Amino acid sequence: MADLKPIQDKEKQVVYLKERLNIFMEVLDSIDPEEAEVEDIDRLIEMIDDIELKCEQFRGRE
Template sequence: MGSPIKDKNSQVSFLKQRLNMFLDVLDAIEPEETELEDIDRLIEMIDDLETKCREFNNREE
């Protein structure tokens, strides 16, 4: 793992990148071919984003 991101601008940039990755995955999914594992992975990605938001929110500058 890398060092913690403490700068607010870097935190926002990180979250934007992760959200864009999520959106790319979501756009690539074919509804007719989607399996439960795919949905579970999407939920996991959202949970990870939520965890990161909480982490960043609780860090002191």
């Protein structure tokens, strides 16, 4: 079972956010602008929203 405790360590928070941004960039790079569908754009927006939420959570733990 995965460890679901909140990430408290600042360094681990930064690593987590970098990993999420790298995943986002990989997905973004894989999308062909000529063939992108609304679902693809919606998924990108959802990924950014998730990253933003995590940033707010980390900020609240200071």
